[in-house]
Amino acid sequence: MERFAAVAEQIAAHPSKLDKIALLAQYFRTLDDADLLAAARFFSGSPFAARDRRTLAVGGRSIVEVARRVWGFDDAELSRAYRDSGDLGAALGALVREPRDAMLFRDRLTPARLDALFGEIAAASGKRSNRRREAVLEEILRAGDAPPVATYVVKIITGDLRVGLREGLVLDAIARAFDADTVAVRRGAMASGDVGAVALASKHGTLSEIRVDYGTPIGFMLATPVTYGEVYKDLGSAVWHFEDKYDGIRAQAHVCGGAARLFSRGLNDVSASYPEVVEALARISDDAILDGEIVAMRDGRVQPFRMLQARLQRKSVETPILQEVPIAYIVFDVLAAGDELLIDEPLAVRRERLAELFAPSEHVLHAAFETQAELAAGDVNARFEAARARGNEGLMLKRADSPYAPGRRGKWWLKLKRELSTLDVVVIAVEWGNGKRSGVLSDYTFAVRDADRLLTIGKAYSGLTDAEIAELTQWFLDHRLPRSRQREKARASEIPVEPRVVLEVAFDVVQESDLHESGFSLRFPRIVRVRDDKPLEEIDTLQRVREIYREMLAREGAGPKASGV
DNA sequence: ACAAAAGCTTC
DNA sequence: CTCGGAA
DNA sequence: TTCCGAGGAAGCTTTTGT
Secondary structure, eight states: OHHHHHHHHHHHHOOOHHHHHHHHHHHHHTOOHHHHHHHHHHHTTOSSOTTOOOOOOOOHHHHHHHHHHHHOOOHHHHHHHHHHHSOHHHHHHHHOOOOSSOOTTOOOOOHHHHHHHHHHHHHOOSTTHHHHHHHHHHHHHHHTOSHHHHHHHHHHHHTOOOSSOOHHHHHHHHHHHHTOOHHHHHHHHHHHSOHHHHHHHHHTTOOOOOOOOTTSOOOOOEEEEEETTSOOOSOTTSEEEEEEEOOSEEEEEEEETTEEEEEETTSOBOGGGOHHHHHHHHTOSSOEEEEEEEEEEETTEEOOGGGGGGTTTOSOOOHHHHHHSOEEEEEEEEEEETTEEOTTSOHHHHHHHHHHHOOOOSSEEEOOOEEEESOOHHHHHHHHHHHHHTTOSEEEEEETTOOOOTTOEEEEEEEEEOOSEEEEEEEEEEEEOOGGGTTSEEEEEEEEEETTEEEEEEEEOSSSOHHHHHHHHHHHHHTBOOGGGOOTTOOTTOEEBOTTOEEEEEESEEEEOSSSTTSEEEESOEEEEEOTTOOGGGSOBHHHHHHHHHHHHHHHHSSOOOTTO
């Protein structure tokens, strides 16, 4: 792992993507098969292949505990190091001294060896499994005792290398290293769900054309977000498909030989959480790979996403949940039928194939769609409003000639959304950021007003530019409040500040929640702008939040049934 | 036996 | 999921 | 245009602590 760490440092030091790819390609060329397999996975920011259900179940807590045991840091030392870098791996690396003794009998820690040890950690379960996991982790940290190695081992465990390179560039580096076709490498990665396997196949020239492989999920095609009301460019030049944007869980179905599996966007097999859908899919007579959205649906109406939370991650579904959270799988694409791969066919053709494939039933439906050429902005907006009136999140626009580009987010597919509303709130506490935001106060807890009290309702991080964050950091440092002013539910790292900075915060949904004092929380909060012009007295009130919440409930309950599905 | 804590995964 | 920044 | 990095809220599962 010494060389892995050294290469990672170099990659981090070179901002140019091309340089990063070149450095990584060169490193890949020097590795034997076992190390290549592991290193390619590690560089894409994960200890295991994407389609590997194993997890380490080791987080910051355990790492700190073990690191303390191995190197004996005290808390103050550690938190200072963490403050400097905002990265646990970097913080530990900074504290580790070069080993004094040669450690002659130490096992050399190679990527392949680390991979094997990760396997041991993942395999631990049952009583005292934490102890077992920590023991293996200790072995790893003792073996990788040199500062940069400790840093990168921990970064791999926490799932974030933060060297400005991830799976996308790793695939480019693989292509470069072994003189393989970039498109073939990308497709290989989609087909196998394992960057390591693709690296090996590229090296040995066994990278095969993607083919229909039931049971192995294909990467999902993604859509580019577009904000409602914007100037819509380039719409006139093509024929477009419109579909409602359903607020549920994206899922890929593999129907084969009278059985079916469902895979999530993260390529996990989630069949166990949606048994009635799997059962219905299994009754489809032809083999096929389908793409669609699992939604909570009652009486033909799509229910809000929060209903699905009870299904998410659930390993077994008993009768009460089946009834409390009725679901349906709304299918909008077909990637393969029988032995025929359809991803290069235009959407219009895939849609025809889909229509012939099965008749809709209670739990498996066809997504309704309409087609139009020579669009004007007014058409788009009208269709968006209609989708909203049907109780759906927004509108999907897909070019009729679009192929299914696995794992890509391009201009073929657009998703049109609009935030529910915005609130003017005041920042009452801040926190230091992590990673590249480690030097700034980038994390803002904000509140609404209720009479003379300020009640927290959420936290926001994104939406401000680096310059704005830097400016606010200085202001917050100058207007800190004593620790005694910390709110009751505050995390230890929260720094209370004078409630003077007013933000306009946009969000998608307000929901009831115990997390914050207001009794509400926001979905996808983001900062629209700093309201220098607004005094504290004019921020939004809890009353206003309640109104928005009531309006939202009314919208959910009313409206016509979801049409066409 | 129950609650809390940590980790994971979805949006 | 969101956003801004960089190449 | 594409990719990366940083961070939010919720609920499930497993393990540990009381």
